[in-house]
Amino acid sequence: MPTAEAGAAANVLTIEQLGEVYFKKYVSKKTAQPLSKSDRYRGHLIMRTTIERPNGVGVRFGGLDVRGITRHDLDALRDAQLVVRVEKFKDSRGRAQTWVRGGHVSANRCLARLRAFYGRAVRGDYVAATPFRKGTESVVELFREAPRERRLAPDVFDADGALKEAGEERRLLAAAGPHLQALIVAALETGCRRGELLSLRWRQVRFDLNEIHLPAKQTKARRPRHLPMSLRLRALIEMRRTDPAGQDYGPDKFVFGDVAGDQVKSIDTAWENAVLKAHGVKVQRNGRAGLEPACRDALRRIDLHFHDLRREAASRLLEGGMPLNYLQRFIDHANISTTSRYLQGTPQGMHDALKRVEESRRAVPSTQSPLTIDTTKEVSH
Numbered sequence: 001m002p003t004a005e006a007g008a009a010a011n012v013l014t015i016e017q018l019g020e021v022y023f024k025k026y027v028s029k030k031t032a033q034p035l036s037k038s039d040r041y042r043g044h045l046i047m048r049t050t051i052e053r054p055n056g057v058g059v060r061f062g063g064l065d066v067r068g069i070t071r072h073d074l075d076a077l078r079d080a081q082l083v084v085r086v087e088k089f090k091d092s093r094g095r096a097q098t099w100v101r102g103g104h105v106s107a108n109r110c111l112a113r114l115r116a117f118y119g120r121a122v123r124g125d126y127v128a129a130t131p132f133r134k135g136t137e138s139v140v141e142l143f144r145e146a147p148r149e150r151r152l153a154p155d156v157f158d159a160d161g162a163l164k165e166a167g168e169e170r171r172l173l174a175a176a177g178p179h180l181q182a183l184i185v186a187a188l189e190t191g192c193r194r195g196e197l198l199s200l201r202w203r204q205v206r207f208d209l210n211e212i213h214l215p216a217k218q219t220k221a222r223r224p225r226h227l228p229m230s231l232r233l234r235a236l237i238e239m240r241r242t243d244p245a246g247q248d249y250g251p252d253k254f255v256f257g258d259v260a261g262d263q264v265k266s267i268d269t270a271w272e273n274a275v276l277k278a279h280g281v282k283v284q285r286n287g288r289a290g291l292e293p294a295c296r297d298a299l300r301r302i303d304l305h306f307h308d309l310r311r312e313a314a315s316r317l318l319e320g321g322m323p324l325n326y327l328q329r330f331i332d333h334a335n336i337s338t339t340s341r342y343l344q345g346t347p348q349g350m351h352d353a354l355k356r357v358e359e360s361r362r363a364v365p366s367t368q369s370p371l372t373i374d375t376t377k378e379v380s381h
Helices: 004-010 015-025 037-048 071-082 104-123 168-175 178-190 194-198 231-239 268-278 293-302 308-319 324-331 336-342 347-363
Strands: 050-052 058-060 085-090 096-101 163-165 211-214 225-228
Touching: 015 037, 015 104, 037 104, 050 071, 071 104, 168 178, 168 268, 178 194, 178 231, 178 268, 178 308, 225 324, 268 293, 308 324
Parallel strands: none
Antiparallel strands: 050 058, 085 096, 211 225
C-alpha cells in the first residue's frame, strides 16, 4: 500500500521536469522559432545551479518543486550567478573551450529566462502564480545594466590633413582576410546583423533597384526590409558577383559565402584573430584551436564585438543626416525609442556637428544682435 510520503513525492513536479516540456514546446510569438541555443544553455545552467535554501541546506535548483519556489530561492539563484567563474566545455566541433561566466549580466539573463518560464507555467496551469510577483508588485529586481557604448576609434589626422593614426576600421580591414573584410564593410554600410549577412543569397540582391531584400523569415524581428545600397556596398557586391571561373553565382548561392558560394556558418575565429592583430596582439592558439589565456584576456580588454559594427553603422548614418524615422527602418527596430538608445556619439562627431551648426549660422543672416561682453565691470560677490 502506498505511503503518504510516496504519494507526496509522486505529486512533486520539479522545475527540471517542467523545463523539459518547456524546451520542447516553446515557440516564440515574435519569431515563431524555438528557444535559441543560448537560451537553452541558460535554462540548463539554471537547472544545475546549487543554491542555499533558508534552512542552510544546499540543493540543486532544478530538483525543487516548481510550485514551491520562493523569493528567497530566486535571491539565492541570483547570488549564485553573480559569482564569476571559469567554465570548460566543448563546442559544436568538439573543441575544448574556456569561458568566464557569472556577474550582473549573467544573473539578469538567468532570472529573465526563469521569469519567462514561469509565465508560460502560469498560462499552462502548471502553477497558480509566479514567484516573481506578489499580487501586482514585482518582488525580484534585475540589476541595472549600463548601455553598451562601444564604437570604432576613428582615424586621427594632423593639421595638414595627413593620416596620423589609423582608426580601428582601417586596422581591422588590414588584419582581416578577404571574406571577413567584405563582411565588415557590409555591416558598416547596412547595419545588418551577422546572421542576416551570412544568409544573404544572390537572388535577394536587386541591382536594378539598387536594393538588398531581406525577407521576414531572415530577420530577427521577422519584418521584411528593403535596404538601398550605398556606392561602397554596391562596388563590394559587384566584385563578389562572379566565381573563380568568372561565372556569375547562381541565385541560391550566398553573397558572403565561400569561393564555391556555399554558406559560411561561423566567423568567430576569423573575427578574434583580426581584432587581436588590429590591436597589435600576436595571436596564439593551443592545440585545440582555442586562444591562449593571454590572448583571451587581451580580447576582453579590447572589448570589440562584431555586433558593435551595427551600432557604428547606425551612428554614422545619423551623423550623416539620415532622419531618425528612416534610420529606425534601416536598423530594424520596432520602436524609435530603441533606436535612440542604440545610437552613440563620439567626441569628434560632436565637434563635427557643432561645425555644421556654425556653418549654417554663417550661411543664413542672423536676426539676433551680436553678443557683447563688457570686461571693464567686475563681478561683485
